[in-house]
Amino acid sequence: MRRGESDPRNKSLMKMLNLIDIGEHAGSGVPNIFNVWEDEGWEEPVIKESFDPDRTLLLLKFIKKQAIKTVKNMKEIRLYLQKHKTAKTSDIAELLGLSMARTRVILSEMDDVETLGINRTRRYRLREKANK
Numbered sequence: 001m002r003r004g005e006s007d008p009r010n011k012s013l014m015k016m017l018n019l020i021d022i023g024e025h026a027g028s029g030v031p032n033i034f035n036v037w038e039d040e041g042w043e044e045p046v047i048k049e050s051f052d053p054d055r056t057l058l059l060l061k062f063i064k065k066q067a068i069k070t071v072k073n074m075k076e077i078r079l080y081l082q083k084h085k086t087a088k089t090s091d092i093a094e095l096l097g098l099s100m101a102r103t104r105v106i107l108s109e110m111d112d113v114e115t116l117g118i119n120r121t122r123r124y125r126l127r128e129k130a131n132k
Helices: 013-019 029-040 065-084 089-096 100-106
Strands: 046-048 057-059 112-118 123-126
Touching: 065 089, 065 100, 065 112, 065 123, 089 100
Parallel strands: none
Antiparallel strands: 046 057, 112 123
16 A cells, blocks of 8 residues: 555556556555545545455445444434433433534434424434334
């Protein structure tokens, strides 16, 4: 993944690409891909190597890291509400290690969670349909 000297498998193809000013033979392609994925907030690419036959696969997912974390947080909230029946925003925020504002956003995106009360008395619970 570090920059280095390029070692193409198909030297003829590499030479052809260099002749039309595509590719720089600097060994920076893979690190550049990782940098772009990090800058965009996408899930980190995965490099898989296999042998017999020799293959290197670079798996690129266009999935935002935040989306993955949100799904995990929603699962934790459901489990917490199944166990405790109701909870305040502060209880859930503490459980997840998130701010109150981010926790409220996640809760508002959950169709199976309903709000009871307003402002300081606000609590959350799973909708009846979700409990069964």
